[in-house]
Amino acid sequence: MKQKRPAMGHEQRDDAMTMTGAESLIRSLEQVGVDTVFGIPGGAVLPAYDPLFDSRQIRHILVRHEQGAGHAAEGYALATGRVGVCLATSGPGATNLVTAIADAHMDSVPMVAITGQVPSAAIGTDAFQEADIRGITMPITKHNYLVTDPADIPRTIAEAFHIAGTGRPGPVLVDVAKDAMQAQCEFTWPSTTDLPGYHPTTKPHSKQIREAARLMVSSKRPVLYVGGGVLRARAWDALRQLADLTGVPVVTTLMARGALPDSHPQHLGMPGMHGTVAAVTALQKSDLIVALGARFDDRVTGKLSSFAPGATVVHADIDPAEISKNRVADVPIVGDCKEVINDLATAVQAEHAGGRVGDYTGWWSQLNQWRDRYPLGYATPENGELAPQYVIERIGKIAGPEALYVAGVGQHQMWASQFISYENPGTWLNSGGLGTMGFAVPAAMGAQMGKPDATVWAIDGDGCFQMTNQELATCALEGIPIKVAVINNASLGMVRQWQTLFYNERYSNTDLHSQRVPDFVKLAEAYGCVGLRCETAADVDAAIEKAMAINDRPVVVDFGVHRDAMVWPMVPAGTSNDEIQIARGMAPEWDRSDD
Ligand SMILES: Cc1ncc(C[n+]2csc(CCOP(=O)(O)OP(=O)(O)O)c2C)c(N)n1
């Protein structure tokens, strides 16, 4: 399943070979090492599907909806670190990709989306199945192309993969006109990519690094605020070394879960709207925030003007546009997170050698108090119904830290982030920036394709599951044995939680009745999967173990859970992180000395 590197001498052999544009497209995908493509054919992209039929290198997974292809490409990319690829036809095929492209853009997922376009002479005529997908995706792609000359195909594909996978990763769209695929052309693979204006700065400025190190050893209440960029830069080993070297507390955002093992003694958990009291309050009371590949998202900062009022900010990111976007950085550092963190460690060592070592004793005694007093927890429903958090916690315990966990969006996503211990990078996949319901099943499918030997659990909501479960057919037929836990509270639970808290318990249109309709067990069976149901705590382990034992087909476990469970802690949207609540109407009891 590894992407194969092009054979040496290929370039020479390919020189001046005559073929169709479509053959050139498939040849180019092979040349960049693609082994898996998720897609659905249609009129405008049909020429590409013909040579694809013959490719011995590329496995095409025929999905049931293009959104599924897009999220599968994301899941593949997140699980492997390689560029994920999806393929669709013009018009509705292309527009069905839009959500997944936007998702990849928000979460910096390397992805190349290839779409067929109507013949170039018909572009702009409202031709059948014409949509200006380049225009539509302009604000949600890192870059995009419309190819009308077949001679441009190899260079465009080479550039698209280079752009998607380097610097701050992201989605690149390549829209290819049908006539360009049908025409004859000469295939020549470019030996280099020359992109004027695209030279991501990877090496950080040493003066800024020295300043950051100096601040780290002189501060009293520092926090390493670790974002998804640390995972994209594959900088987890460097992060761990920096944490060990400095003794500074670490928080990992929703996008960075697994970047530092949850069991690491300096790990305070996740910050943000549903973060731990220790993580949220550490940032809030810090005197130094070292942000690494994080973007001061509103879900982390709460009301921005009241966020971490006493903190000096070091902000490191490969994308200069992120720095000082939301919170002004006192020390801006542009660079690749791995290089930044390694250089920071070297600079801190130099400070140590000069006798300047950070003393965070007082800070740690404070942090440990918050951590001990306000651990994550949940109540067992008094009416004997199943606690959703318990189900998720047991899946994490039984499947263990080597498994991959892919969430949908909603309460179940937050609980999956809170109650599973992430010990390894790349084991937590979710839609953070866009918050796309329907992400889990197709992304789990893509992740399983990328990591065929891993156990892949989709932890999905009953609402999310109903948006993209058609890909279970794909999984069953293609032999992709994902496991799906539907955390079925029969409602759009996260929205219902807001109605409980902020709309006087007026439950307008959040009741899905999905413990009655549809029957998820029968649905799973109809799709060629194993369907199981579990409604009591006593049966949870057996249901999970049964699912774990089935590896020849997908499994869906419908966990009927208590619908009134809520996600805590919570910082209500738009309020200050100081307003964090640990249960309804209940704030932590701050010591006087905390204030
Ligand atoms: C495509 C999409 N539509 C709407 C929303 C708004 N939304 C956020 S969470 C949520 C409820 C999700 O319900 P479910 O999948 O059952 O998860 P639960 O919160 O119940 O665990 C909704 C509707 C969204 N995030 N994405």
Ligand SMILES: [Mg+2]
């Ligand atoms: Mg639900």
